[in-house]
Amino acid sequence: MKSQQLESHLANLLVVDDTPDNLRLLSTMLSEKGYKVRGVINGEMALKAARSTPPDLILLDITMPQMNGYEVCQHLKADCRTSGIPVIFLSALDQVLDKVQAFAVGGVDYITKPFHLEEVLARVENHLTIQRLQKKLHEQNARLRESEAKEREKSHQLELALQQLQHTQAQLIQNEKMSSLGNVVAxxxxxxxxxxxxxxxxxxxxxxxxxxxxxxxxxxxxxxxxxxxxxxxxxxxxxxxxxxxxxxxxxxxxxxxxxxxxxxxxxxRNFSRLDQAELKAVDIHEGIESTLMILQHRLKDEADQRIIKVVKEYEALPKIECYAGQMNQVFMNVLTNAIDALQSQKSCAKEAGDSSQIPTITICTKLLSEVQVGIYITDNGPGITEEVQQRIFEPFFTTKKVGQGKGLGLSISYAIVVDEHGGELRCFSVPTQGATLAIGIPIHHSKKRFSK
Structure with a gap:
């Protein structure tokens, strides 16, 4: 315990805030607790400080001139020298979309101003502990890889166990984030x-x-x-x-x-079912609509003009017996991936001078039989190769750039649909012709399989 406290007190923290009083307050109270604290007043200085001497953790204000906190975090996550540094956002902004964006760009936590000393210290210590454990795990992996041939099999087994542990930890973190989001939304x-x-x-x-x-x-x-x-x-x-x-x-x-x-x-209110753990019969269309409402900021541009068209083809469906919060999480992950694909394609088309195709997401629901329904979410994006389709539901597999995704969204969605609801999640795609994620859910909670 003493050793852990000593390591905590030697931790190097970087505090970024353009308000001198806030910067002085945070630096003083963290220094008094034994941390080594550096303070800077804007995003450019923060990037230089982080790259020259990478800190153990960054406390980052969102609202700053020239470069805001979201942009700073994106630069940090895109740089291999700083991508692993945990970032805790500090902001007076308390809207749901602000917090969602903070997590989307790679933040690990979000503290709302005015902040309390005890809360800041607790969150800082918590993420420093996670960071130390991750470093120890990486060091152990390195030692295992360097071991002799007779230990290689044991090393392989330990690595598999470690990956499972990381996967479980990541799922817990993701579930906690979504549950917290549900509480905030409610x-x-x-x-x-x-x-x-x-x-x-x-x-x-x-x-x-x-x-x-x-x-x-x-x-x-x-x-x-x-x-x-x-x-x-x-x-x-x-x-x-x-x-x-x-x-x-x-x-x-x-x-x-x-x-x-x-x-x-x-x-x-519908989306806030994220924090409801009980099994209940719900209107699946309400979950889809509430998720689309949460993602409105990504479907429109700054002038509030729709940049991604959403087509809805809903059949009359009975209420589905499911874990509503978990299903909302699936819709969030699948729709977010579709939006990412369309935005990536739009950027490429803009560079090539081709803007003829309207980015579109089509959501289709069908009553497949008396016992099951299907939800099909299709985008007209760049599509997915056969090789990627075979790995798309693997934990930590991602085709996105460093800092833009952890490869957990579809893996967690697969576990929710298949393991928790006895359904099936499939991907159908041809390169350059878009992709469809097909979700099959039993009307009554069971282990029945899904047929297209």
Missing amino acids: GVAHEINNPISFIKGNLCPITEYTEDLLRLVQLYAEDFPNPTAAIQQQLEAIDLTFLRNDLPKLIASMSIGADRIGEIVQSL
């Missing part, structure tokens, strides 16, 4: 629901009150056709005729907006 939905319910509940009486007041003004105008100069001046100033016509339209527009927010809240 909290956001709850917080939005209260004020929007208040607004929607008051729109009806506001409409009635407005109509009553406008009617009263009309009666005054009829009974007193010759108003005083002051009243006449005010009537001209407010343009009463325009106000009478426009005010009901404004209230109607507010009602439509409130209804839309209500729909978003319902989608958030």
Whole structure:
């Protein structure tokens, strides 16, 4: 225990924050706990500091000028010298999409400002411990590879056991992230629901009150056709005729907006089933729709224009007996992979000057029989080679660049569909002609197999 504490206190930390007070506070309190702390105020300095003397862990602010925290993290993960350094994001941003993006670019944790000393220290120590254990595992692997021929078989077995341990650990981390995301989404939905319910509940009486007041003004105008100069001046100033016509339209527009927010809240609630562990009958379309809503930021550009078309071909399906949170995780992983493929293809087409094809994801659901349903998610991206298809569900296998993926999404999805639900997950693809991920799920939880 003393040895572990000593190692923790000798850990080298890099703190990145463009607010001097925050930087000073973090540096002081971490130094007092025995850590070696370096502080920098922008992204460029952070990259130089990390590459010159790689730290054991980085605390990284998101909102910074010139280069934000997400961009800094992407550069770190793309560089083999810094890709293994754990990054904990610090931000006053507390939206679900901000946290999802933080994990997507390679962050291992997310601390919301204003932060608490105990929380920061606990998370720092936790990830330093994981980092030390991973380094020890790598060192043990290196020693095993250098052992004599008579020990090679034993080394192979230990390596297999280590991979299984890493896989299990990665699954636990992924499940914890998704569960935390579900909790955050549920909290956001709850917080939005209260004020929007208040607004929607008051729109009806506001409409009635407005109509009553406008009617009263009309009666005054009829009974007193010759108003005083002051009243006449005010009537001209407010343009009463325009106000009478426009005010009901404004209230109607507010009602439509409130209804839309209500729909978003319902989608958030559906997605928050991530933290529900029990088996229950659910509408699988609700899970797909809520996942699409969470991924809206990746389907549109900064001008809110749709850059990836989504086509839905839903059949009427009965409710499916499943673990709703796990199935939402499958939809999230499969749709994210499809979006990644389309965005990669779009970048290549842009470089080649060809933008004729519209990036499209087609989601099709079918009632295959009385006992099973199929969900088909198809993209018109670059497709997948036969060689890659054979390995696509293997743990840690990925075709993405370093720092852009850990090769766990489809592996975890396969385990959820096949092991947990007795279904089947298949990939059908021809290079240059897109790819289809076919998900087969029994209507009643069982071990029945899936047939296309």
